[in-house]
Amino acid sequence: MKKHYLLTPGPALIPEEVTDxxxxxxxxxxxxxxxxxxxxxxxxLKKIFKTENNxxxxxxxxTGAMEASIANTLSxxxxxxxxxxxxxGERFAEICESYGVxxxxxxxxxxxxxxxxxxxxxxxxNPTAKAVFMQLCETSTATVYDIKAVAEVVxxxxxxxxxxxxxxxxxxxxxxxxWNVDIAIGGSQKAFMLPPGLSFCAxxxxxxxxxxxxxxxKYYYDFNKYEKLAGKSDSPWTPAITLVIGLxxxxxxxxxxxxxxxxxxxxSDAEFLRGSVKKxxxxxxxxxxxxxxxxxxxxxxxxxAKLTSSLKTKGVTVAGGQAHLKGKIIxxxxxxxxxxxxxxxxxxxxKEALKEQNLKV
Amino acid sequence: MKKHYLLTPGPALIPEEVTDxxxxxxxxxxxxxxxxxxxxxxxxLKKIFKTENNxxxxxxxxTGAMEASIANTLSxxxxxxxxxxxxxGERFAEICESYGVxxxxxxxxxxxxxxxxxxxxxxxxNPTAKAVFMQLCETSTATVYDIKAVAEVVxxxxxxxxxxxxxxxxxxxxxxxxWNVDIAIGGSQKAFMLPPGLSFCAxxxxxxxxxxxxxxxKYYYDFNKYEKLAGKSDSPWTPAITLVIGLxxxxxxxxxxxxxxxxxxxxSDAEFLRGSVKKxxxxxxxxxxxxxxxxxxxxxxxxxAKLTSSLKTKGVTVAGGQAHLKGKIIxxxxxxxxxxxxxxxxxxxxKEALKEQNLKV
Numbered sequence: 001m002k003k004h005y006l007l008t009p010g011p012a013l014i015p016e017e018v019t020d021x022x023x024x025x026x027x028x029x030x031x032x033x034x035x036x037x038x039x040x041x042x043x044x045l046k047k048i049f050k051t052e053n054n055x056x057x058x059x060x061x062x063t064g065a066m067e068a069s070i071a072n073t074l075s076x077x078x079x080x081x082x083x084x085x086x087x088x089g090e091r092f093a094e095i096c097e098s099y100g101v102x103x104x105x106x107x108x109x110x111x112x113x114x115x116x117x118x119x120x121x122x123x124x125x126n127p128t129a130k131a132v133f134m135q136l137c138e139t140s141t142a143t144v145y146d147i148k149a150v151a152e153v154v155x156x157x158x159x160x161x162x163x164x165x166x167x168x169x170x171x172x173x174x175x176x177x178x179w180n181v182d183i184a185i186g187g188s189q190k191a192f193m194l195p196p197g198l199s200f201c202a203x204x205x206x207x208x209x210x211x212x213x214x215x216x217x218k219y220y221y222d223f224n225k226y227e228k229l230a231g232k233s234d235s236p237w238t239p240a241i242t243l244v245i246g247l248x249x250x251x252x253x254x255x256x257x258x259x260x261x262x263x264x265x266x267x268s269d270a271e272f273l274r275g276s277v278k279k280x281x282x283x284x285x286x287x288x289x290x291x292x293x294x295x296x297x298x299x300x301x302x303x304x305a306k307l308t309s310s311l312k313t314k315g316v317t318v319a320g321g322q323a324h325l326k327g328k329i330i331x332x333x334x335x336x337x338x339x340x341x342x343x344x345x346x347x348x349x350x351k352e353a354l355k356e357q358n359l360k361v
Numbered sequence: 362m363k364k365h366y367l368l369t370p371g372p373a374l375i376p377e378e379v380t381d382x383x384x385x386x387x388x389x390x391x392x393x394x395x396x397x398x399x400x401x402x403x404x405x406l407k408k409i410f411k412t413e414n415n416x417x418x419x420x421x422x423x424t425g426a427m428e429a430s431i432a433n434t435l436s437x438x439x440x441x442x443x444x445x446x447x448x449x450g451e452r453f454a455e456i457c458e459s460y461g462v463x464x465x466x467x468x469x470x471x472x473x474x475x476x477x478x479x480x481x482x483x484x485x486x487n488p489t490a491k492a493v494f495m496q497l498c499e500t501s502t503a504t505v506y507d508i509k510a511v512a513e514v515v516x517x518x519x520x521x522x523x524x525x526x527x528x529x530x531x532x533x534x535x536x537x538x539x540w541n542v543d544i545a546i547g548g549s550q551k552a553f554m555l556p557p558g559l560s561f562c563a564x565x566x567x568x569x570x571x572x573x574x575x576x577x578x579k580y581y582y583d584f585n586k587y588e589k590l591a592g593k594s595d596s597p598w599t600p601a602i603t604l605v606i607g608l609x610x611x612x613x614x615x616x617x618x619x620x621x622x623x624x625x626x627x628x629s630d631a632e633f634l635r636g637s638v639k640k641x642x643x644x645x646x647x648x649x650x651x652x653x654x655x656x657x658x659x660x661x662x663x664x665x666a667k668l669t670s671s672l673k674t675k676g677v678t679v680a681g682g683q684a685h686l687k688g689k690i691i692x693x694x695x696x697x698x699x700x701x702x703x704x705x706x707x708x709x710x711x712k713e714a715l716k717e718q719n720l721k722v
Contacts, residue, residue: 004386011387011602022603023384025365026372026556028678059422059558061598064581071578099578189599195387197420197558197601217432217460217578220425237422238550240558240601241372242383317389 005316007346009139009167009293010189011196013337014246018193021249022242029241030234037248038233044251045200047259048169048192049184051176055202056226057247059240062166062187065199067095068221069162069183073207074130075215076100081122081159083114083134083150086141087322088164092133099216104129110325111141111295113288116149123157130210131160131182137168140322142295142331143286144172151179160207166190166199170254171266171292171335182207188243191266191292193250193336197243203227266291269334273343280351285329293333295321302357304328310353316346366677368707370500370528370654372550372557374698375607379554382610383603390602391595398609399594405612406561408620409530409553410545412537416563417587418608420601423527423548426560428456429582430523430544434568435491436576437461442483442520444475444495447502448683449525453494460577465490471686472502472656474649477510484518491571492521492543498529501683503656503692504647505533512540521568527551527560531615532627532653532696543568549604552627552653554611554697558604564588627652630695634704641712646690654694656682663718665689671714677707 006013027034045055058065070092074080078101082093085108096103106122108114114134123129132154137144147163154161160182165174169184170191176184182204189196203211203223211223225236254262270291274284277296285295298304304327308320311330321329334343367374388395406416419426431453435441439462443454446469457464467483469475475495484490493515498505508524515522521543526535530545531552537545543565550557564572564584572584586597615623631652635645638657646656659665665688669681672691682690695704 006387006389008389010599011389014387019384023380026367026375028367028369028372029557031678059420060425060581061420061600063598064421064425067581095580098580098583187599189602195601195603196390196599197604219456219459220421220428222459237424238371238548238557239422240556240604241550242556243558243601317392 005342005346007332007338007342008317008319009331009333009335010187012190012193012333012335014193014195015250015253015337017253018246018250022246024245026241029239034241035233037245041244041248041251042230042233044255047255048251049176049186049202050174050178051184051202053176053202053204054227054230055200056223056230057235057239057244058199058221059197059237060199061196062185062199063091064221065185065187065201066091066164068201068218068223069185070095070099070101071216071218071221072223073160073183073210073214074099074101075213078102079104079126079129080131080133081106081119081126081129083108083119083132083145085112085114085143086110086135086138088135088138088140092164111143111286113143113145114150116146116153119150120153123154123159129159131162133162134164135168136163136165136174137172137290137292139167139293140325141286142290142293143288144168144290145288147174147181148179151181155180160210167292167335168290170262172290173263176202188247191335192247194243194246197240198247266334269338269340269343270294272340273332273334276347292335293331295329295331298328298330304330307353307357310356311349314349314352316349318346366703366707368693368699368703369678369680370551370692370694370696371548373552373554373694373696375554375556376611376614376698378614379607379611383607385606387602390600395602396594398606402605402609402612403591403594405616408616409612410537410547410563411535411539412545412563414537414563414565415588415591416561417584417591418596418600418605419560419562419582420558420598421560422557423546423560424452425582426546426548426562427452427525429562429579429584430546431456431460431462432577432579432582433584434521434544434571434575435460435462436574439463440465440487440490441492441494442467442480442487442490444469444480444493444506446473446475446504447471447496447499449496449499449501453525472504472647474504474506475511477507477514480511481514484515484520490520492523494523495525496529497524497526497535498533498651498653500528500654501686502647503651503654504649505529505651506649508535508542509540512542516541521571528653529651531623533651534624537563549608552696553608555604555607558601559608627695630699630701630704631655633701634693634695637708653696654692656690656692659689659691665691668714668718671717672710675710675713677710679707
């Protein structure tokens, strides 16, 4: 059977054991059997988020959880600081605008990480700001942000720090409790090795205090409704049962290996890919590259779209650039079940594709 | 292999062909291959909803789509009429309250259907009401509502008619366009024969006119974002890829059989179950029974919870009652892939369980 090289930053590869778990006859969610599965999954989710807080699970894409982090904490007319260094930073700002929240953008060059001191200055200049929103890994630029340093700055104020860790979690180092992150957001189709359809929010005490004052409307994503049932391993609405069963399986695989070892394997895969890319004479796009995904500059004169479609005909699916980076970068993921062997195969095909394109240029 | 008799009104049984389709290696959603699958699914969705309108697909539980139908059409301070004859009627009212919309409840006895003339009167008494919200099948009471007759009444006013058809669609007769329904809501874990995780909204021209004036905040569920991409078989956020692939498979199975034949098989299964239940000397709870699920009164002196757990030990999972019906009814679903043979098996076990309980009483 031909191997399937899906090396995009979500969806990522799904191990057979997880697929098998999801293919079992479906069970009802208001049963002890299902609750036992959720209980184990919830305990293991905490290990990935490195937190003692409950991790709330939603049936939605990651964007739903991003919206939830705003709708649950803020009120119309509030101010929030948004680190905007890519498509997902922009998304936070757009959601704020939809909700009548004033988004103060902290714009940074795409492919760079924010200077923590600048976040501090933005908070000084906007002393009423209730929250800072930023990514752990800005997927569109394959850039990791220094959450630990920013959290130190935000922690000295009344504002909460909300981190979209959707593509970074499990791949880039992340410590919710130790670093004092207030809301951490995850998504299933990344290092979790699952199909898309689940998103997660872990919520700190400081965030809960703000949530009490929030007047923005919410129902489906109302954190209170989920938190109330978290202790009973239950959920307010019918959950995506098969995905949650897959989640339990994937998390047991990750925690058996150990979360820190899981992250270490991402570090070594990412280092391997970055080194190999440079050996090919190519440049990395990001000045602060993530361990979840690598962005490679498309050499001057080459067409990025042609490169990705050429790779596709060779059996390797990678992502192109988004917005103004369209055609200018390609992104290769190394999250979850993707191995160094997969990356080696992709590199071989990339070399072939480049040769073919160079001949044409 | 022991057969699995999951006869609850969601999740319902999933055919093997659908499970197999979902277990194939995951593909990326921004590819022509995936869009082709979505295109076929979207065309077949229209056949189930009996509409020429686009059917928008969300990654969420049905409750998310119920909230979307409110957040997209109304503004704070608006008035809406809610038919409240069970748990899901109540849910519409709760969502309205969360959004600052005045919910005028039209309370009816649980297990009965609303009198269309009373909906007309409520609209006369509340001439500013922008919408009427009701169920096709109120799952908590297994009761089908006469949407056609209510739609005639609502159609004479400026208000839109929003129908939560989540548990009824595919089982109870429903004609979105012919009857003039403005928003029809569906959910994957019912007659669609899928796991939970997808919800649907079909939206009429009259509803779109109201949507233009709506000022309630929304982002993830913003109908405009989905409608804009519907023609391209694309979606604004990462979709629940595996569930959508299962959807395409399930819909092709349903439409090959013919939607009307599919509904007819539900009618005959429901009639069979209702007749058999009466032969056992039991009473139906609903005065307007649905073809998706049947509610049976637990005989005086018996404990409904004991009955459902006794059935469970015999290999049959059915649902109990919710809220004040807890312990007083049991609900047996006959939606989607559930066959008359499955119902016969369940009836045999019900007979056994009743005998055992009677001995104890």
